[in-house]
Amino acid sequence: MKKWLCLGLCLISVLAQAEDNKIKVFAAASLTDVMNVLVKQYGQQTGVQVVPVYGGSGTLAKQLEQGAPGDLFISADEKWMQYLKDKQLVQVPTIKPWLGNRLVMITPQNKPLTIKAEASTDISQQAPGYWCTGDTLSVPVGIYAKQSLTNLGWWDKLKTKLVSTQDVRATLSLVERDECDVGIVYASDAQSSSKVKVAGEFAESSHVPIVYPMALLPQAASEAAAFYRYLQSAEARKLLLSYGFKPLFND
Amino acid sequence: MLTVDIQIHQPYALTSPLDLHARFELPAGRCLGIMGASGSGKTTLLHSIAGLLSPASGVIRSHADVWFDAKQHIQLPPWQRPVGLVFQDGRLFPHMTVEQNLRYGMPAGEGQISLQDVVRVLEIGALLKRKPGQLSGGEKQRVAIGRALLRQPSVLLMDEPLSGLDDQLKQQVLPYIKQVIATFGLPTLYVSHVGDEVAEVADEVLTLAQGQLRQAK
Amino acid sequence: MWTLSPAELAIVLLSLKVAACCVLVLLLPAIGMAWLLARKQFWGHALVDALVHLPMVLPPVVLGYMLLVLLGRRGWIGSWLYEQFHIQLTFHWWGAVIASAVMAFPLMVRAIRQALMQVNPLLEQAAQTLGASPAKTFFTITLPLAYHGVLTGGILAFSRSLGEFGATITFAGNLEGETRTLPLAIYSLTQSPEGDAAALRLVILSVLVSVAALLVSQWLERRLLRSQR
Numbered sequence: 001m002k003k004w005l006c007l008g009l010c011l012i013s014v015l016a017q018a019e020d021n022k023i024k025v026f027a028a029a030s031l032t033d034v035m036n037v038l039v040k041q042y043g044q045q046t047g048v049q050v051v052p053v054y055g056g057s058g059t060l061a062k063q064l065e066q067g068a069p070g071d072l073f074i075s076a077d078e079k080w081m082q083y084l085k086d087k088q089l090v091q092v093p094t095i096k097p098w099l100g101n102r103l104v105m106i107t108p109q110n111k112p113l114t115i116k117a118e119a120s121t122d123i124s125q126q127a128p129g130y131w132c133t134g135d136t137l138s139v140p141v142g143i144y145a146k147q148s149l150t151n152l153g154w155w156d157k158l159k160t161k162l163v164s165t166q167d168v169r170a171t172l173s174l175v176e177r178d179e180c181d182v183g184i185v186y187a188s189d190a191q192s193s194s195k196v197k198v199a200g201e202f203a204e205s206s207h208v209p210i211v212y213p214m215a216l217l218p219q220a221a222s223e224a225a226a227f228y229r230y231l232q233s234a235e236a237r238k239l240l241l242s243y244g245f246k247p248l249f250n251d
Numbered sequence: 252m253l254t255v256d257i258q259i260h261q262p263y264a265l266t267s268p269l270d271l272h273a274r275f276e277l278p279a280g281r282c283l284g285i286m287g288a289s290g291s292g293k294t295t296l297l298h299s300i301a302g303l304l305s306p307a308s309g310v311i312r313s314h315a316d317v318w319f320d321a322k323q324h325i326q327l328p329p330w331q332r333p334v335g336l337v338f339q340d341g342r343l344f345p346h347m348t349v350e351q352n353l354r355y356g357m358p359a360g361e362g363q364i365s366l367q368d369v370v371r372v373l374e375i376g377a378l379l380k381r382k383p384g385q386l387s388g389g390e391k392q393r394v395a396i397g398r399a400l401l402r403q404p405s406v407l408l409m410d411e412p413l414s415g416l417d418d419q420l421k422q423q424v425l426p427y428i429k430q431v432i433a434t435f436g437l438p439t440l441y442v443s444h445v446g447d448e449v450a451e452v453a454d455e456v457l458t459l460a461q462g463q464l465r466q467a468k
Numbered sequence: 469m470w471t472l473s474p475a476e477l478a479i480v481l482l483s484l485k486v487a488a489c490c491v492l493v494l495l496l497p498a499i500g501m502a503w504l505l506a507r508k509q510f511w512g513h514a515l516v517d518a519l520v521h522l523p524m525v526l527p528p529v530v531l532g533y534m535l536l537v538l539l540g541r542r543g544w545i546g547s548w549l550y551e552q553f554h555i556q557l558t559f560h561w562w563g564a565v566i567a568s569a570v571m572a573f574p575l576m577v578r579a580i581r582q583a584l585m586q587v588n589p590l591l592e593q594a595a596q597t598l599g600a601s602p603a604k605t606f607f608t609i610t611l612p613l614a615y616h617g618v619l620t621g622g623i624l625a626f627s628r629s630l631g632e633f634g635a636t637i638t639f640a641g642n643l644e645g646e647t648r649t650l651p652l653a654i655y656s657l658t659q660s661p662e663g664d665a666a667a668l669r670l671v672i673l674s675v676l677v678s679v680a681a682l683l684v685s686q687w688l689e690r691r692l693l694r695s696q697r
Contacts, residue, residue, distance in 0.1 A: 001529065001634050001655075058659050083661050130559050135642070138660035163559050164642040164656060174641075178542050179558050301597050329596040330604075342594040346612050355608075356598030402598055 002166065003059055010053075010068040023050045023224045024069060026060040028076035028140065028212065029167035030101070030186050034243040041239075042230055048223050056167035058138040064089055064217065071224035074098060074214040076140035076168075076186075081213040090215040098231065099212040100246035102187040102204070103144050106196040108178040115182075115200035123154045127199075129181030132171045135164040140210075141171070145184040147207035172196065186210070188244035211248065253277040253406045253438055257309030257319070259295055269295060273464035275457060277406065282432050282439040284453025286446055291459045293442040294339070297408045300440070301336045302329035313405050335399030335437075337409045341391040343383040349394050350379040356402035364435055369397040372434050373427055389420040393427055400435060407432075407439040413448060421448075428452060472673075480673060483649040486561060487629035490568040491622050494576050498621060499611070501573075502580035524574045531570055532638025539566065539639070563640030564647045568629035575628055576621035583617020584610065615692060623685040630678060650674050 027035050032054050039050040053060065053068075057075040061083050064070050073090060075081045078097075084090045107113045115126055134142030142164065149155040165171045168185050175183035176195040183196070190198045204210075216228055230236060232249045240247050254276050261269040271292040277283050287293045298304045300311060302318065305326060311319040318327045335356075343352050353366060370376045373393045383391060392412055399407060412428065413421045429452060432439055443449050449456055457464055472480070505517055523531055539546040539557050549555040557563040587610050595605040611618070633651040640647040642656065654670045657663030 001637075056659065058661070062659070079661075130556075130643075132641075135656055135659060137656060137663060160645060161559075162643070164644070164648075166659070177536075177540060179536070179540055179641075303593055303597065328601075329593075330599050330601050332597075333599075334597060336594075336597040338590075338594060340590075342591055344591060344595070344609060355595070355600075358599065398598065 002055075003063065006053070006055065006059075007063055007066060007068060010063065023048065023071045023221065023227055025050055025052045025072045025074065025227070026064060026068075026070045027052050027054055027072075027074045028057045028060070029054045029169040030076055030141070030189055031074060031212075032169060033192050034188070034240060034245065037239060038231065038236060041235070042227060046226070048227070050227055054167075054169075056134060056139045058083075058140075059166065069219070070217050071220040072214065072216055072228055074212055076101075076210070076212055077143060077208075078211055078213055079143070080140065081215060084215075088218075090217055091220070092215075094216040094228065095213055096215070097211045097248045098214040099240060100248050101210045101212070101244070102246075103141070103148060103202040103207060103210065104185060104187050104190050105199040105201070106172075106175050106183045106185055106190045107181065107199045108175055109195050109197050110178070111181070112197045113182070113199040117148070117152060117200050117202045117206070119153045121152075121154075123152075124157045127182045130161050130163055130179075131158055131182045131184065132163045132165055132174045132180035133184035134168050134171060135166065136162070139165070139167055141168040141185060144207045144210060145202075148184075148202040151206040152202075186244075191244040212245075252279060252314055253300075253440075254310070254312040255300060257299060257306035257311060259292065259299055259304070260307040261295065270462045271296065271459075271464070272462060273459075275464065275466035277438045277440060279438050280436045281455065282441055282453045284449035284456040285440060285442045285459055285464065286444070286449050286456055287442070287459030288444055292462070293444075293459055294410055296459070296464070297336065297410045297440065297442060300406070301334045301408060302327055302332045333403065333405045335402045335404035335407045337392075337395050337399045337407070337412050339411045339414055341383075341395040341415070343386075343391055343394055343398070345383050347382075348379065349375065349381055349383070349386070352383065352394060353379075353398050353401055356398060358403055362401070362403040364400050364403060366401065368434070369400050372430050373397045387420070388416050389424045392416065392424055396428065396431060400431065400437075404437065407435075407437045409439065409441045411443050414443065414445075425451065476670065476673065478645065479648065479650055479653045479670070480677060482561065482645070483630055483677070486564045486568060486649055487626045489562075489565045490572055490629040491576075491625045493565060493569050494573055494625055495618075495622070498573060498576035498625075499580055499618065502577045502584055502617075502621075503606070503610075505577070506581045506584040520577055521574045523571050528571060528632070528634025529638050532567060532635035535567060535570065535635065535639040539563075558639065559641045559643045559646060561640075561646050564632075564636050564649060567635040567639045568632045569625075571632055571635055572625035572628040575624040579621035579624060580614065580617040583614035583620075587613045616689075619685070619689060619692065623681070626681060626685075627678065630674070630681065650677070 035052050039052055043049055057077060057080040061080045064073060064084060065087060073084065081095060085092060105115055113127060133145040136142040136146040146155065149158060163180060168189055171183045171185055172189050172193055174180040176193055190196055216224055232251065234251045237247045237251060256274045259269060259271040269292050273296055285293055295304060299306050308321040317325050318332050319325060373396060375393050375397060378386060378390055413424060416424060441449060441452050457466055501520060538544055541550050541556055541558060546557060557566060592605050592609055595609045600608065631651060636647065636649065637652055642648055642652050650670060654667050657667035
């Protein structure tokens with residue numbers, strides 16, 4: 001439902017802003033806070049308005065596939081970038097790994113837990129309640145989570161209690177509200193909220209490396225390329241680090 | 252013995268404002284006829300006795316049971332008054348068979364009036380399995396009378412039971428009414444605007460006019 | 469290709485279970501509310517009427533959110549339920565039932581109310597003179613004569629529940645086996661690139677289930693109509 005609403009709004013905005021030179025960035029939900037700041041700073045420096053659209057990477061990719069107007073796409077995993085690449089919906093030479101991240105477990109702030117991400121941990125006993133993460137079929141954080149859980153032998157024990165959300169921010173929100181006992185999100189998300197506590201971290205070896213690739217879309221205007229470069233600047237690097245991301249680019 | 256001494260005040264009555272004072276006694280075994288023009292308040296009177304309406308003041312008693320007493324704030328609801336009210340339009344329940352309609356008001360256990368008696372007197376045995384939609388006007392009224400009787404009422408109230416029927420059916424049904432009154436001996440109030448009809452059925456006729464219904468002692 | 473996988477069967481059964489429970493849960497409240505709105509005049513009648521219809525007007529996601537505020541684990545009522553009885557409605561199929569029930573309530577009330585208003589009150593009057601208390605009158609005369617409305621209302625509620633998405637995913641969440649009813653399962657699959665084929669299967673399944681539900685309801689109607697003749 002949200003997808004169709006977004007699509008509808010996108011179409012309307014295209015009609016309304018046909019002549020505008022706003023840049024549209026389709027960015028993974030976990031980038032919400034940091035991207036808002038980057039966009040604001042860039043606007044102050046250059047006067048160019050950048051409009052971010054956030055969502056689960058898969059939702060965004062599908063919207064772009066349906067013809068939603070976008071200039072830049074930043075996914076939380078390589079799979080969804082590959083998806084658009086296969087459909088020739090990105091400028092292939094511009095695909096590059098932009099950020100890395102870490103996968104953590106969080107709990108509501110009033111219920112702190114320490115969970116060792118090891119196969120020997122009796123997870124059913126340690127965390128018997130509901131777990132939340134992105135949909136393990138389509139949302140990057142969910143896909144990474146399933147890999148880690150499978151790797152640790154926890155998947156079978158937890159899958160009947162694993163609630164799917166449409167993006168990582170929805171998981172964060174559920175844990176903040178104490179609806180979910182444990183959430184699996186990125187370290188950057190955990191850092192952004194004071195209402196959750198990190199319970200443990202999954203080893204990087206337990207999942208495919210978390211890579212946020214970015215790429216310009218075929219219809220991107222020249223201003224978009226400038227913003228694309230800005231995102232790889234030293235200033236951006238500093239900001240991204242402070243939000244818990246791992247820059248993978250060289251300035 | 253039914254004792255009625257009530258005043259009914261209905262400023263919003265359908266035809267014209269109604270102000271009615273009724274006082275009479277109905278002993279066992281008697282049929283009292285009430286004659287009155289349309290709009291004079293005949294139906295209102297019967298509905299008040301049945302408990303569907305509340306008089307402004309007065310008393311209604313059946314033997315020693317007080318059904319209504321304005322001063323004492325006693326007002327029995329209709330389902331607690333053992334009355335058998337035969338409506339002008341029959342009002343059989345369309346989703347039930349004739350037999351189910353008949354049995355509807357029957358209290359548990361043996362009563363004075365049995366289903367067989369009623370079926371015999373009103374000759375509705377052949378109709379028992381039918382639904383009201385399959386009956387003629389005259390048949391419906393007979394069933395309605397039977398249904399009221401099987402309530403084991405202490406008074407039978409008949410509100411113009413024939414006025415909805417054409418002349419031929421009226422001639423057919425009237426004898427049944429007389430037979431019912433003769434056979435079961437219930438104190439009966441028979442109300443109509445047709446003078447001849449009332450005279451045929453009733454032992455004594457009172458006239459309801461100008462809001463007054465009085466019985467000569 | 470023509471048989472259901474165990475997973476698909478589980479999803480269909482879950483949807484049917486949630487829809488059936490939705491109707492059962494709503495039966496008494498809907499009849500009661502319909503009767504109240506149809507037969508009683510009281511101060512606040514219009515307000516109650518409007519509140520009953522609210523779920524028809526508000527976006528389902530908004531209603532799901534309201535349910536979360538009310539019945540979530542930290543909700544006004546939900547927290548009490550959790551602390552006293554360790555009951556959590558989110559991520560449980562009863563949460564899905566509640567989400568469906570809230571959305572379907574106005575539909576059921578409307579249908580029953582319309583039917584009740586068509587019942588001749590003079591028949592109820594007659595029943596009273598035959599010794600029937602208001603309760604007996606309601607159950608033996610009024611309700612049977614309004615059965616059509618109850619049936620229609622039930623069918624509408626069942627169908628609404630089968631298709632319920634926004635409030636369910638917001639309040640009950642998307643947990644496979646517990647709250648992932650057909651619409652949620654289709655949604656999940658359409659979000660993943662390899663899921664289109666599986667989603668299509670479920671879409672066809674949804675259509676079949678809905679058609680089957682309609683056919684059953686028509687058969688029920690005919691049967692009840694016949695028994696009334």
